[in-house]
Amino acid sequence: MLKEMRSPAFRIDGEERPPITFHEGLNVVLGMGNGKNSIGKSSAMQAIDFVFGGSTYVKGDGVKHVGHHTIFFTFEFDGQEYRFARNTGDPDIIQVCTDGYALTGETKGKSEFVEWLKGKYDLDYPGLSFRSTLSSFFRMHGKSNVSAQETPLYGVRGDSMQKSLDRLVKLFNRYKDIEASNANLREQDDKLTAYKAARKYQFVSDLVGGDKQYEANSAKIRSLQVELDNLTSEQVEVHSEEDIEKQQKKAELRGRKLKIETQIEAKQRRLNLLDMSLEYGLYPTQADLKSLQEFFPDVNIRKLYEVENYHQKLARILDDQFESEKQAVLLEIADLVGQRKDVSEQIKALGFVGNISKEFLDRHSELKGTIDALKAQNESYLTLRDLKEAKKLANDQLKNAIRQVLTDIEQTINAKMAEYNSTLYSEHHNPPKLTIKEYNSFTFETKGDDGTAAAYKGMIIYDLAILNTTGLPAIAHDSLLYGDLSFELVEGIMKLYMQNKKQVFISFDKQEAHTPETQRILEDHTVIRLSDGTGKLYGQSWDTETEDES
Known part of the structure; x- marks a missing residue:
């Protein structure tokens, strides 16, 4: 918890104020009984926010009038105290201090410091932002979360309903209950995306269109299969289906062997040219030889190389290449020869099949190829349909998981607010009620009362309900909420x-107008008392003109 805060800028009667000491439960920044403003109540609240990693204080009246200054502060966790200093001129750096607030030279970046607080407060919940969450419940002048016209769930300026609910889910540490369903949806979406990409680049068969095309393909497959069966039956007495497949395989292998032999011949021609170049010192191209022999069929090419002595020097340079x-x-020829040998052995292993006409084999291959292509298209359609259904199912499961979590959160908050509301009146009054319609839609209202007082009361007991049903470590309420x-x-x-052990920071004034019990509670829990003149937070006034200024 926050244990202490002090600053050379906080002054009283011309001297630095004593450290402000905080404690568990209620901590009151008490103003004047007559409600005098501009004495530093809101600045003190913003300073508390500042030591929790906030930034509103830097833009406030204190810095504007006093200039940049350092705030020293102490947190205590498990009986151990941790002291820090943060300067408004360099708010992204938090200095680590000794017991006497001397700087050690060790520093933490603002993000690192906030994460440190998050860990110390045991708020390492999946996806939770400690700073934005805490800021949502620190309601004070200068922030956007104090308007009676806005629902209290909007903790940060610009938040959408979905983002506000998302923060609530994480604060209740229920994000883990959704993450499994969310991960499943991401996985199904990744599978669908990958499959579509594979189709786009034709790694799998392109999709056929819809159920009708699927049925048309199925009918075509049945028709072609009948034709293939009839064609095969004409040869069945002489040749089995296995013989036909062997013959087709042999034809394919012979084609591969012919292609390999063509490649070997091309490599041999290349080798002859290289041998000639090495022997005679010139690198003739196939085009050169062909042109010479076309115009001079009887030319003696070897003799021509011998005559061209000026090419010898070039040949020596190119010899290494x-x-x-x-x-x-x-090496390439050796590899091709090995491939040819392997293909020849495969052909030999298939053995003698017999005389099967080329026309039969071609038609058989054509029918089988068409059938296989149509089956591949249909398989692609079924796979895509299954992937889409799996994604839809995962999405529905995620929505159901979110709906269940939000329902639980809604019931928990409403029950606690109803409990608190019942203690505020001697007779029944409707409590504020949170209604979550969808994961991105909600309402917050007090049935039968849409006035400003009901709005601020709802905001206060909503914050208290969250404070006491989650790991939220503290709330802060400025005096403007009570007016x-x-x-x-x-x-x-x-x-x-007063019922809380967690820290509650409030500022308050006009206490003399309130009930004796309210005044007693405020007095008992005051951590700093502010007054006019030199009793202001900074020990000076800037809301009145001096004689020279007038």
């Missing part, structure tokens, strides 16, 4: 504040 290329070509509330309501709220 020719030799390297020759070795590479020899429209009846004395009876304020007294009841002060009693609710």
Whole structure:
């Protein structure tokens, strides 16, 4: 918890104020009984927010009028104290201090410090942002979450309904209950995306269109299969289906062997040219030889090389390159020869099949190929349909999981708010009610009462309900939240504040107008008292003109 806060900028009667010491439960920044403003109540609240990692204080009146300054503060966790310093001129750096607030030279970045607080408060919940969550429940002048016209769930300016609910789910540590369904949906979506990409680049068969095309393909497959069966039956007495497949395989292998032999011949021609270049010092191309022999069929090419002595020097320069290329070509020829041998052995292993006409084999291959293609298209359609159904199922499961979590959260909050609301009145009054319609839609209202007082009362007991049903470590309420509330309501709220062991920070003024019980509670829990003149937070006034200024 926050244990202490002090600053050279906080002054009283011309001297630095003593450290502000905080404790469990209610901590009151108490203003004047007559409601005098501009004495530093909101600045003190913003300073508390500042030591929790907030930034509103940097833009406030204190920095504007006093200038940049350092705030020193202490947190205590499990009996151990941790001291820090944060300067408004460099708010992204938090200095680590000794017991006497001397700087150690060790620092933490703002994000690192906030994460440190998150860990110390045991709020390492999946996906939870400690700072934005805490800021949502620190309601004070300068922030956007204090308007009676806005629902209290909007903790940060610009939040959507979905983002507000998402933060609530994480704060209740229920995100883990959704994450399994969310991960399943991501996985199904990834599978569908990958399959569509495979189709796009034709790694799998392109999709045929819809159920009708699927049925048309199925009918075509049945028709072609009948034709294939009839064609095969004409040969069945002489040749089995296995013989036909062997013959087709042999034809395929012979084609492969012919292609390999063509490649070997091309490599041999290349090798001859390289040998000639190495022997005679010139690198003739096939085009050169072909042109010479076309115009001079009887030309003696070897003699021509011998005559062209000026090419000898070039040949010597290229010898190393020719030799390297020759070795590479020899390796390629050896590999091709090995492939040819392997194919020949496969042909030999198939044995003698008999005389099956080429026309039969071609038609058989055509029918079988068409059938296989149609089956592949239909399989692609069925796979895509299954992937879409799996994604839809995963999405439905996620929505159901979210709906269940949100229902639980809604019931928990409403039950706690109803409990608190019943303590505020001597007779029945409708409590505020949170209604979550969808994962991105909600309402927050008090049935039969849409006034400002009901809005602020709802905001306060909503924060208290969250404080006491989640791991939220603290809330902060500025004095402006109480202005429209009846004395009876304020007294009841002060009693609710007192019930907490978690820290509640409030600012308050006009206390003399409230009930004796309210005044007693405020006095008992005051951590800093502010007054006019030199009793202001900064020990000076800037809301009145001096004689020189006038």
